[in-house]
Amino acid sequence: MANKLKIALPKGSLQDPTLDLLEKAGYNIYTSSRGLRPSSDDDDLDIYMIRAQEIGGYIDSGFLDCGITGLDWAYENRADLVDMAELPYSRATTRPTKWVLVVPENSPIQSVHDLEGKRIATEGVGITERYLEEKGVKADIEFSWGATEVKVPDLVDAIVDVTETGNSIRANKLRIVDTLLTSFPHFYSSKQAYEDDWKRGKMERLVLMLKAALEARDKVGLKMNLPEKSLQQVLDTLPSLRRPTIAQLAEDGWVAVETVIEETVSRKIIPTLKELGAEGIIEYPLNKIVK
Numbered sequence: 001m002a003n004k005l006k007i008a009l010p011k012g013s014l015q016d017p018t019l020d021l022l023e024k025a026g027y028n029i030y031t032s033s034r035g036l037r038p039s040s041d042d043d044d045l046d047i048y049m050i051r052a053q054e055i056g057g058y059i060d061s062g063f064l065d066c067g068i069t070g071l072d073w074a075y076e077n078r079a080d081l082v083d084m085a086e087l088p089y090s091r092a093t094t095r096p097t098k099w100v101l102v103v104p105e106n107s108p109i110q111s112v113h114d115l116e117g118k119r120i121a122t123e124g125v126g127i128t129e130r131y132l133e134e135k136g137v138k139a140d141i142e143f144s145w146g147a148t149e150v151k152v153p154d155l156v157d158a159i160v161d162v163t164e165t166g167n168s169i170r171a172n173k174l175r176i177v178d179t180l181l182t183s184f185p186h187f188y189s190s191k192q193a194y195e196d197d198w199k200r201g202k203m204e205r206l207v208l209m210l211k212a213a214l215e216a217r218d219k220v221g222l223k224m225n226l227p228e229k230s231l232q233q234v235l236d237t238l239p240s241l242r243r244p245t246i247a248q249l250a251e252d253g254w255v256a257v258e259t260v261i262e263e264t265v266s267r268k269i270i271p272t273l274k275e276l277g278a279e280g281i282i283e284y285p286l287n288k289i290v291k
């Protein structure tokens with residue numbers, strides 16, 4: 001029988017950004033609105049859409065070979081996994097998810113120590129238990145199925161919840177007291193799968209392409225012709241042009257300069273390059289960068 005890699009992808013908050021990233025990495029996954037076993041253009045993959053909370057457990061127990069899920073849930077589940085890569089993407093931004101201890105804006109609670117004997121609601125009971133233990137605080141932690149923000153201050157004194165953009169915290173007039181954990185998605189493998197040469201090879205190639213797609217995000221290539229006499233000035237004034245490739249042009253006194261920069265830097269750099277005499281400046285998108 002042909003080799004297959006059983007891989008879990010997160011259903012929920014991370015589903016769309018994960019499928020987008022896989023597409024950028026060169027893997028097209030075909031989902032249907034209710035289907036949880038999507039097909040793909042890579043026959044080696046056997047894909048399961050599973051809740052992020054549960055992926056670590058299924059990999060740990062060996063039912064699945066690998067998967068992408070948040071570090072937060074792998075930590076919450078105390079799953080024993082091979083952490084093959086951090087993949088720095090999120091639901092809405094490029095910032096990590098933070099698990100934060102939150103109270104109403106006008107609450108008297110100023111630090112975790114003010115929570116002694118109080119009630120906390122959270123989806124991450126294990127994360128919260130381990131944090132309180134570390135701080136030497138005893139409080140009553142209750143599991144929340146979600147929409148946790150609504151529970152303060154009437155049902156509980158504080159909540160521990162996920163924040164990314166901060167919109168939910170602002171909308172519910174809440175205040176952050178402390179950050180418990182910072183989390184990005186990771187690529188995890190089971191120990192057994194990692195020991196299998198074919199599976200490890202397949203996973204390593206997949207991880208390489210995912211990282212290359214993330215590395216290329218928000219970066220662009222920049223190419224121009226420059227009078228040789230301006231070269232030093234360009235390199236001095238534009239520190240973002242690090243380690244550029246410089247090639248001699250057929251025409252004497254001119255060089256071609258090629259480099260990779262953050263797209264946001266480009267709008268500052270291009271007019272300056274023009275002022276310094278650069279010609280034929282082109283900016284182009286990048287799909288992958290392998291470091």
Ligand SMILES: Nc1ncnc2c1ncn2[C@@H]1O[C@H](COP(=O)(O)OP(=O)(O)OP(=O)(O)O)[C@@H](O)[C@H]1O
Pocket residue numbers: 011012013014052053069070071072073090091092097146162163164165183
């Ligand atoms: N803004 C965000 N809100 C929630 N989770 C996020 C966000 N950004 C990234 N994540 C990550 O998504 C993963 C799943 O989040 P979560 O446990 O909240 O489940 P969900 O997919 O949002 O489903 P639910 O609707 O039940 O909350 C976690 O690893 C979390 O860190």
Ligand SMILES: O=P(O)(O)OC[C@H]1O[C@H](OP(=O)(O)OP(=O)(O)O)[C@H](O)[C@@H]1O
Pocket residue numbers: 013092145146147148149161162163164165166167168169
């Ligand atoms: O800082 P923000 O970008 O606003 O993100 C944080 C929100 O996202 C999560 O909710 P989710 O949509 O997962 O629903 P839930 O409350 O049911 O978990 C979390 O519980 C917050 O409500």
Ligand SMILES: [Mg+2]
Pocket residue numbers: 013162
């Ligand atoms: Mg959620």
